[in-house]
Amino acid sequence: MRNTFLILFLTLSLNAFGQSTFQYDIVLEGGRVIDPETELDAIKNVGIINGRIAMISSDPLSGKETVNVSGMVVAPGFIDLHVHGMSNVEQEYQLHDGVTTALELEWGIEHTGAWYASRQGNALIHYGASVCWPFERMKALASYQDGVDELLDLVQEKKYARQSFFHIASPSFTEDLTSEESDRTLTNIKSALGEGAIGIGVPIGYLPDTKPAEMYSVFELAGQIDALIYTHNRQPSILSLQEVIADATLTGAPLHIVHINSMSLGQIDFALNMVSAAAQKGFDITTELYPYTAASTGLMTAMFNEGWQERLGIDYGDLQLVATGERLTKETFARHRRTNQYVIMHMMQPEWIARGIAAPGVIIGSDGMPYSKLAHPRTAGTFSRVLGKYVREDQVLDLNTAIEKMTLLPAKRLEGIAPMMRFKGRIQVGADADITVFDPNSIIDKATFEGGLEFSEGIAYVLVNGTFVLKNGKTVSNVFPGQGVYGRFKK
Missing domain, CATH: 3.20.20.140 (Metal-dependent hydrolases)
Known part of the structure; x- marks a missing residue:
């Protein structure tokens, strides 16, 4: 919850003072961003800080790492x-x-x-x-x-x-x-x-x-x-x-x-x-x-x-x-x-x-x-x-x-x-940066009953908690950002 408030504070600050000098951890630039809850479907830039989505904007964003994803869909993981x-x-x-x-x-x-x-x-x-x-x-x-x-x-x-x-x-x-x-x-x-x-x-x-x-x-x-x-x-x-x-x-x-x-x-x-x-x-x-x-x-x-x-x-x-x-x-x-x-x-x-x-x-x-x-x-x-x-x-x-x-x-x-x-399944400010980027024109399954398991085609990037685990279609080595999802009865 503290992270959520931090993201909201940063967002309000950026809106008040401008984005040009602020640097995000990661920026996904120029992709077709689809958020099923708000029905957003537009070309946007997505800024990520500390494992959360901090900004979705048509304006340019500065990032420590910027990835051009034009021509691809940026979807919730x-x-x-x-x-x-x-x-x-x-x-x-x-x-x-x-x-x-x-x-x-x-x-x-x-x-x-x-x-x-x-x-x-x-x-x-x-x-x-x-x-x-x-x-x-x-x-x-x-x-x-x-x-x-x-x-x-x-x-x-x-x-x-x-x-x-x-x-x-x-x-x-x-x-x-x-x-x-x-x-x-x-x-x-x-x-x-x-x-x-x-x-x-x-x-x-x-x-x-x-x-x-x-x-x-x-x-x-x-x-x-x-x-x-x-x-x-x-x-x-x-x-x-x-x-x-x-x-x-x-x-x-x-x-x-x-x-x-x-x-x-x-x-x-x-x-x-x-x-x-x-x-x-x-x-x-x-x-x-x-x-x-x-x-x-x-x-x-x-x-x-x-x-x-x-x-x-x-x-x-x-x-x-x-x-x-x-x-x-x-x-x-x-x-x-x-x-x-x-x-x-x-x-x-x-x-x-x-x-x-x-x-x-x-x-x-x-x-x-x-x-x-x-x-x-x-x-x-x-x-x-x-x-x-x-x-x-x-x-x-x-x-x-x-x-x-x-x-x-x-x-x-x-x-x-x-x-x-509540913070997953969405591309929204404050949501977890669990994001899948894919090419809608080439994505397809490759595993078959006869040939067995094979990686799917067309998934270009996957982020989990704001960390790349898949980059340019390749597994990123030695990163383990996955976290446990717990039920509300946990003591």
């Missing part, structure tokens, strides 16, 4: 609410895709406080996570305490991987909780919120045998304390969508439904209409999607319990092994499931994705996976794909609307639970 790869390996791909804040909100992170501490001073871009409900649920079961300690060791040693969690915790997913264990789960959730978690991740789709009453109790807690819930629905179906909407409306819990494209498949129009209707009636419910026709997860998960072909509308040949790129058969499916290999699931149609991207109010989120040579391309290309394919090539939506879906909408979605997001 993209905000990704849904990523699973949280190390600097994945963050480098993300920053080449224009992302300045990447958050693990669907699943959350185990041992929240220890994980935040492990990332301090060592992150390329901003990071944060929700409470991991499956983990806090496991912690409530006395027989899993050794696993709880083992996961803490992995987090502290910076060797944590989602595979480790599934190996340790997945047996607990099918156990029913006693009333005492359910109470302990809720206590655990509140404790993790106190460590800075940004709301509650409820990926019920990976624990589909959980009794509805147990899930409802988590929504009740969220409604009581106004904590945002992020849910991966119980099944890819309208009935599962109706379940979480009903729980949210009855308890008053704010709700964000992740990847509605893979949760509704061919019924995406119906699903989007329900979310929109709930919002219009005053319920705090939002959703997101990623711009690809395939999903990705581990073979050991409940997603592939008996009947998966009918539920998902696909068969063995629609599954692509991440490790090798091969398509599976009945025999290879059984073999690889025993070791929980990750697969890409080709299960959606292009027209479903286009309609979802065009729908008003729908946020763009990558669901980016942990690094693998042939990982799902959304890990590296989500935001550039929207701007290159869906804006420039297919004209599904206009540039300003696309930027809003990647910046202002996710920032506003989180402001209630993470107040620092």
